[in-house]
Amino acid sequence: MDNEQYFKTEDIVRCNARSELVLLERVGLQMKICEQQVEVAEIENTIMALSPSEISNCLVIKIFENGEDRLAAYVVSNNSKFSIESIRDYCMVYLCPHMVPSYFIVLDQFPSNANETTDRQGLTVPSPSIDISNQYVKNSEEAMYDSEDKMHHLWSSMLTLDSLSRHAYYFALGGTSCSLMQLFNQYQVHLISDEQFDVFDFLKNPTIVEHIRHLMKVEPKMSTVYSSLHLTQGVASFAQTQIFVEERLHSMDNMIMFHMPIVYRIDHGSLSLVRLRRALATVIHKHQPLRTRFIFDNDKNMLNQEVLENCQRVFPPLTMSIIDHVDDILDIVRKEKTNPSLFDLNAGRVIHCHVIRSSQVNVDEQLSSEDTIIFNFHRIASDEFSIPIFLRDLHRAYELNGEEFEAFSHNYIDYAVHEREMNMEKATTFWQGHLQGLSKNLLRLPYDRLPVIATTRSGRGFTV
Known part of the structure; x- marks a missing residue:
């Protein structure tokens, strides 16, 4: 429109006396998939645009499967043999990867309720054992690469599928960007340990056949040996800096975003609180991020980190609560998510343990x-992929009754330093190309730190 790009947000707004847009409500239907907002109407309209003469309607819903949110598209067509592959291929061209549904179900009409409207509850929930494996069967073509069977096994294991096609699209099979990076690491271990595989090509064409083509033309890897720097103080990583800055910004709006509580209930047996405290101290001593404080240097506009040697400074005594009813646990969990004083990044307090006991307690130092x-x-110290490692080491430390075990040869603070030595030229070129043509004057914000004066506002604005 007028040689400018616009995005329809499906928002209802009003213009106030200061010519500012005030949000009233949303009329569009959005879903969150892979931590990104998805406009359902955009997916439905794209599918219907493939063949208006054969596709008369489309409905996209979100289903929960194997711990993941996935999209399922129900397509009404007068052609009962309409190719699902053609729909998927069309979506992969015109939609972002995370917006491509994992399932496509062709119907002659939607089920209706008594009011003659679409009965969403009557839609058959797709089964991965029927839908995906039947649509994706491993090709009988001759293998293009000696390790195709191994590659197929890695894909099947990561996606928990028995069979799939070499042309299958990773995201359409229910894969996520996080699991794709895990698969990339598996490639480096099992397939290309001595070769340099470009992660950008890996993400751009996530099918088995495309990965094989890239593997056939990769170059020998120039080995870089990273050694431990034996640091206790240094610069924070880019990820840590982003979390630190975002938390500071959102704290002005009383938003708590980076708490990650994990809840476990004892089903049988007992647990010694004395041994649990010792095990926690052992694990915190082994994993430096769990005893690291963060200091923002205003003079250099940089976030630094410091590993603390004294674990007692960062790990206060266990919080104990006694409840009368099991529903009280939900209230405690809610407070764990929203209590702004629970953690203190400047003091290095990034882990918290809360023990909840029933009112019928017989032994003070035993959980039953x-x-x-x-x-x-x-989240500045841990993420979802770190939790299994924490639990593994906690179990081992509990069994050893707090006895110290081997430390890591490399620590996260080493990575934070080496990270700044990485060649980011290709990534810079990528983003410069995507952001080319955008105005550089509309918004000027630091990308990796807080403004020097974070409590003041300029008062200037732009009318849109």
């Missing part, structure tokens, strides 16, 4: 059946 433990982490 129906008792609950909440391990709460700040």
Whole structure:
């Protein structure tokens, strides 16, 4: 429109006396998939645009499967043999990867209720054992690469599927960007340990056949050996800096975004609180991010980190609660998610343990059946992929009754330093190309730090 790009947000707004747009409500239907907002109407309109003469209607819903949110598209067509592959291929061209539905179901009409409207509850929930494996069967073509069978096994294992086509699209099979990076690491270990595989090509064409083509033309890897720097102080990583800045910004709006509570209930047996405290201290001593404080240097506009040697400074005594009813646990978990004083990044307090006991307690230092433990982490120190490692080491430390075990040869603070030595030229070129033509004067904000004066506003604005 007028040689400018616009995006229809489906928002209803009003213009106030200061010519500002005030949000009233949303009329569009959005869903969150892979941590990104998805406009359902955009997916439905794209599918219907493939063949208006054969596709008369489309409905996209979100389903929960194997711990993941996935999209399912129900397509009404007068052609019962309409090719699902053609719909999927069309979507992969015109939609972002995370917007391509994992399932496509062709119907002659939608089920209706008594009011003659679409009965969403009457739609058959797709089964991965029927829908995906039947649509994606491993090709009988001759293997293009000696390791195709191994590659197929890695894909099947990561996606928990028995069979799939070499032309299958990773995201359409229910894969996420996080699991794709895990698969990339599996490639580096099992397939290309001595070769340099470009992660950008890997993400751009996520099919088995495309990965094989890239593997056939990769170049020998120039080995870089990273050694431990034995640091206790240094610069924070880019990811840590982003979390630190975002938390500071959102704290002005009383928004708590980076608490990660994990809840466990004891089903049977007992647990010693004395040994649990020792095990936690051992794990915190081994994993430096769990005893790291963060200091913002206003003079250099940089976030630094410092590893603390004294674990007692960062790990206060266990929080104990006694409840009368199991529903009280939900209230405690809600507070664990929203309590702004639970963590203190400047003091290095990034982990918290809350023990919840029933009112019928006989032994003070023993947890028994129906008792609950909440391990709460700040995301600057941990993420979902770190939790299994934490639990593994906690179990081992508990069995050893707090006895120290081997430390890591490399630590996260080493990575934060080496990260700034990486060649980011290709990534810079990528983003410069995508942002080319955008105005550089509309918004000037630091990307990796807080403004020097974060509590003041300019008062200037732009009318849109």
